[in-house]
Structures are given as structure tokens and as C-alpha cells.
Amino acid sequence: MKVAMIGAGYVGLVSGACFAEFGTDVHIVDTDASKIEALRAGRMPIYEPGLERLVEENARDGRLSFTTDLKAAVRGADAVFLAVGTPTRRGDGHADLTYVFAAAEQVALAADKPLVLITKSTVPVGTGRQVKAIVRAARPDLAIEVASNPEFLREGNAIGDFMRPDRVVVGVDSDRALAVLKRLYRPLYLIETPVLATSIETAELIKYASNAFLAVKITFINQMADLCEKTGANVHDVARGMGLDGRIGRKFLHAGPGYGGSCFPKDTLALARTAQEMGVPATLVEQTIAANDARKAQMAERVIAACGGSVAGKTIAVLGLTFKPETDDMRDAPSLVILPALVAAGATLRAYDPQPAHARQMLPAAVQFADSAMDAVRDADALVLITEWNEFRAIPPEKLKAAMAGRVIVDLRNVWDPVAMREQGLDYSSIGRGE
Ligand code: NAD
Ligand code: UGA
Numbered sequence: 275m276k277v278a279m280i281g282a283g284y285v286g287l288v289s290g291a292c293f294a295e296f297g298t299d300v301h302i303v304d305t306d307a308s309k310i311e312a313l314r315a316g317r318m319p320i321y322e323p324g325l326e327r328l329v330e331e332n333a334r335d336g337r338l339s340f341t342t343d344l345k346a347a348v349r350g351a352d353a354v355f356l357a358v359g360t361p362t363r364r365g366d367g368h369a370d371l372t373y374v375f376a377a378a379e380q381v382a383l384a385a386d387k388p389l390v391l392i393t394k395s396t397v398p399v400g401t402g403r404q405v406k407a408i409v410r411a412a413r414p415d416l417a418i419e420v421a422s423n424p425e426f427l428r429e430g431n432a433i434g435d436f437m438r439p440d441r442v443v444v445g446v447d448s449d450r451a452l453a454v455l456k457r458l459y460r461p462l463y464l465i466e467t468p469v470l471a472t473s474i475e476t477a478e479l480i481k482y483a484s485n486a487f488l489a490v491k492i493t494f495i496n497q498m499a500d501l502c503e504k505t506g507a508n509v510h511d512v513a514r515g516m517g518l519d520g521r522i523g524r525k526f527l528h529a530g531p532g533y534g535g536s537c538f539p540k541d542t543l544a545l546a547r548t549a550q551e552m553g554v555p556a557t558l559v560e561q562t563i564a565a566n567d568a569r570k571a572q573m574a575e576r577v578i579a580a581c582g583g584s585v586a587g588k589t590i591a592v593l594g595l596t597f598k599p600e601t602d603d604m605r606d607a608p609s610l611v612i613l614p615a616l617v618a619a620g621a622t623l624r625a626y627d628p629q630p631a632h633a634r635q636m637l638p639a640a641v642q643f644a645d646s647a648m649d650a651v652r653d654a655d656a657l658v659l660i661t662e663w664n665e666f667r668a669i670p671p672e673k674l675k676a677a678m679a680g681r682v683i684v685d686l687r688n689v690w691d692p693v694a695m696r697e698q699g700l701d702y703s704s705i706g707r708g709e
Contacts, residue, residue: 275299275457278347278354280377282309282340284320284432284536284603285394285425286357291325292436294332296461301347302340313340321602321629324433344377348384353454355423356381356405357394362540369398369544378405382412390454392421396481396541398548402445402474421451422474424481429535430600441468445477482548485541486559491526492533493562496569499529499706509706510688529705531612531660531686532569534597536605539566570608573686574615577658580684580703586620588680591654593647594661594687595627595637602629604636608686609660613637626650628663648677655680662687671698 279290282304290302309319332338363370406420422445427435444455499509509529517524549556597607617640626644644650667689675698685704695702
């Protein structure tokens with residue numbers, strides 16, 4: 275079976291490499307020639323643990339290749355996945371489907387035999403129908419089936435999530451599309467992964483509903499963390515006590531600076547817009563978006579308050595900039611709100627992130643970059659931890675105390691032990707731990 279994957283981003287690259295690992299012949303296409311060139315040379319355009327090895331092995335074994343030539347990749351393909359971006363459309367918050375529609379038409383025009391066109395990009399409910407119309411108009415002569423196969427992988431754990439997912443969702447309206455998807459995911463049937471076959475519309479909505487639900491869950495625990503701070507309760511114990519109830523579940527109850535990333539912010543916004551337009555506003559999702567936006571801004575105020583009401587003229591060390599650990603992705607990262615606010619308030623910022631490539635481009639030029647966590651911390655008046663990379667957990671409080679000029683530490687991910695910090699005489703605050 276030959277597969278073409280349109281888009282060599284976080285999703286296209288990971289899913290393409292994983293399908294190749296499953297034994298399929300995969301051709302990954304991107305319009306960005308520099309990405310394709312890098313991939314051909316064995317260099318990954320993104321940081322994702324395990325990806326380099328997976329790509330290298332499958333490319334070497336001839337199951338995975340990279341090209342800018344969409345026509346060549348689609349020729350002879352049995353299945354073509356769309357894994358192009360669906361960013362927020364400027365002005366109205368909807369998903370921008372320009373890339374999806376353009377790619378769908380290009381695929382249809384390039385097809386030389388019947389194939390199944392599968393949308394892996396996250397697209398609003400109803401998009402499949404529009405893709406079908408585009409494909410029919412471009413190629414009335416050819417049987418091109420359309421399907422939806424939303425992707426649930428997380429960055430930083432993407433390969434594990436793809437290879438051992440909780441479920442696979444396939445939205446289909448033809449036996450042929452279902453048969454092709456079943457074949458592609460055959461290795462997952464062997465590990466008894468539930469494969470849920472639904473209508474295309476249902477599959478599209480499952481994706482948005484899942485992301486929005488997780489965003490609501492995080493926002494809920496963040497608000498409980500605020501209440502913990504006012505009342506002396508501990509949000510870790512609250513989350514554990516809630517999470518042990520199987521109906522609630524333990525995951526996604528870590529309080530923090532607000533969710534970021536390439537998907538929760540844009541997908542909650544797009545879902546809210548769709549629901550508004552359908553006349554059934556998803557008010558809970560709308561509230562979640564507003565609360566999360568406000569929270570990111572409040573985090574800068576929290577740092578300023580911890581520094582005694584002003585950060586003007588102070589040097590602040592910042593650890594962790596990406597929206598979560600084990601990725602280089604900065605899209606909608608809380609640091610993009612917190613750092614500019616601190617710069618505007620007059621602070622000098624010295625930041626460190628293990629994967630700073632995108633952070634360097636996206637943060638204000640005034641932010642200085644250090645080569646290690648301890649280089650950032652040295653002689654700082656205050657320290658703020660925004661992203662919980664594992665290497666930060668291992669830094670002992672006495673080392674921080676010895677290196678810093680000041681005593682203020684604001685830990686927005688609760689990675690350090692408050693008791694150990696206070697034993698060192700550090701002025702430590704974290705999220706929802708009753709201080
Ligand atoms: P991305 O921006 O990293 O990658 C998209 C790629 O598509 C880019 O490299 C771009 O150059 C390429 N592209 C655009 N139009 C093209 C065309 N016509 N032909 C060839 N290449 C083209 O995006 P991403 O993060 O991989 O996300 C892709 C989709 O998957 C989005 O809808 C997103 O919501 C969804 N998704 C993302 C994640 C994630 O963790 N990032 C997880 C699940 C779902
Ligand atoms: C998320 C979903 O988890 C994936 O299932 C989905 O496929 C993906 O979005 C997508 O559609 O793109 P991702 O954004 O990569 O994955 O990362 P998450 O681990 O979900 O984290 C998102 C944000 O929520 C991060 O900023 C993280 O720090 C925050 N978060 C997560 C919390 O603040 N608390 C938690 O308990 C969990």
C-alpha cells in the first residue's frame with residue numbers, strides 16, 4: 275500500500291514515520307523546500323524525542339521518503355493524508371481551512387487512480403463535506419473517497435501516543451475508506467486498540483470535543499488552585515483526591531500558568547465559533563478561553579507581586595519557555611505573554627530553555643538567552659520557572675540559593691518542594707499549595 279502524507283509538520287512527520295514503522299510505503303510532502311532538504315539529510319525540522327531515529331531507520335529501509343513534488347507522491351497512492359496546518363483565522367477565530375482546501379484540490383488533480391483522501395488535520399465539523407465537494411469538482415472522473423482520521427498525539431510524547439493510542443477514530447462513509455484505514459492501522463488491532471468507526475461529522479467533532487474537554491479540565495483545576503491559595507488547601511492533594519474517582523480520572527489535573535500549545539487555544543476558539551454560528555453557544559468553552567487568557571496575564575502580575583510590587587531594574591532568571599517540556603514548540607506558550615509583560619515592567623530577563631530555537635525568534639529582542647539553567651540563575655534577583663523540563667527538577671535549592679543574588683522564586687509548575695526551599699531561606703511561591 276502506498277501512502278502520501280501532505281505536510282511534514284509535527285503531525286505529518288510523526289504519523290508518516292509511524293505508518294512507515296508499521297510497514298507502509300510512505301511519501302511525505304511539504305511545500306517548504308528547506309524542511310524537505312533537512313529531512314533528506316537526516317536533520318529533523320522539529321524537536322521530538324525518538325523521531326530522528328525512527329525517521330532515519332525507516333528512510334534507510336526504503337519505506338519513508340520526503341519530497342516537495344506532491345504530484346509524484348500522490349501518483350499510485352492508495353491513501354493520501356492531509357496533515358497541513360489549520361491555524362486560527364485572523365479576525366473571527368475560526369479555523370483557517372485555506373491549506374486544507376488547497377491541498378485537497380492539489381491531491382485530486384494529481385490523482386491517477388481511485389484513492390482515499392483522509393483528513394488528519396483538525397478541522398471543524400462539516401469540513402469533510404466541503405472537501406468532498408472540492409474533490410468532486412476537480413475530478414468528476416475519479417472515485418476519490420473522503421474520510422476523517424483525527425490525530426490525538428501530544429507533542430513531546432508523540433511517537434508513543436501514535437503507536438499506543440487510547441483509541442483511533444475513523445470517520446467514513448464508504449466501505450472502501452474503512453477497509454483502507456483498517457489496513458493502515460492493522461498493527462494497532464493486534465494490541466487491541468479500540469478503533470471507533472463513525473460518520474465523518476462525528477469524527478470531526480470528537481476531535482474538538484476532546485481537546486476542549488481537556489482544556490476545561492485544566493482550567494477547572496487552575497481555578498481550584500486559586501481557591502487553594504486563598505484557603506490554605508493543597509491543589510495536588512485536591513487533584514489526587516478528585517482523580518482517584520474513576521469518573522473524573524487523574525490526568526490533566528496539573529495546575530499551572532494556563533494551557534498553551536498549537537492546539538488547545540486554537541481548537542477551543544474554533545469550536546466556540548462553530549457552536550455560536552450553529553445557534554448553540556458552547557458557553558463553558560467560551561468561559562474557559564477567557565479564563566485561560568486572563569490566567570496567563572495574571573502570571574506576570576504574580577511575579578511582579580512576588581518581587582515586592584516592582585520588577586523595574588531587576589534581573590529575573592526564567593527557566594523553561596516552550597509551551598510544555600520535550601518540544602521546541604512555542605505556539606501560544608504562556609511565556610509569550612509573561613515575558614513581554616515583565617520586559618514592559620522594566621525587568622531584565624535572562625532565560626534558558628533546552629530547546630530555544632523558536633523561543634529566540636518569538637520573544638522580545640530584549641530577552642537574553644543563557645546556555646544553561648545555572649547561567650540564567652547566576653546573580654539573578656528573582657527566578658521564575660514557566661515550563662517543567664526534567665532537568666530543572668534536579669536542581670537542589672541550596673544551589674539556587676548560592677547562585678542567586680536575590681531570594682524570590684516563583685514556580686509556576688510546582689516542580690520544587692516548598693519545605694526544602696523555605697529551609698534554605700528562599701522566598702518561594704508556587705501554584706495552589708496554600709502559601
Ligand atoms: P505544522 O504547522 O507543524 O505543519 C504543517 C505543514 O504543512 C507545514 O510544514 C506546511 O509547510 C505544510 N503544508 C501546508 N500546505 C501544504 C501543501 N499544500 N502541500 C504540502 N505541504 C503543505 O502543523 P502541525 O502542528 O503538524 O498540525 C497539523 C494539523 O494537525 C493541524 O490541524 C493541527 O491542529 C493538527 N494536530 C496537531 C497536533 C500537534 O501536536 N501539533 C496534534 C493533533 C492534531
Ligand atoms: C494536546 C492534546 O493533549 C492531544 O491529545 C492533541 O492531539 C493535541 O493537543 C492537538 O490536538 O494538537 P499538546 O498540545 O501537544 O496535546 O500537549 P498537552 O500535553 O495536551 O499540553 C497542552 C497544554 O496544557 C500545555 O501548555 C500543558 O502545560 C498544559 N497542561 C496539560 C496543564 O497545564 N496541565 C495539565 O494537567 C496538562
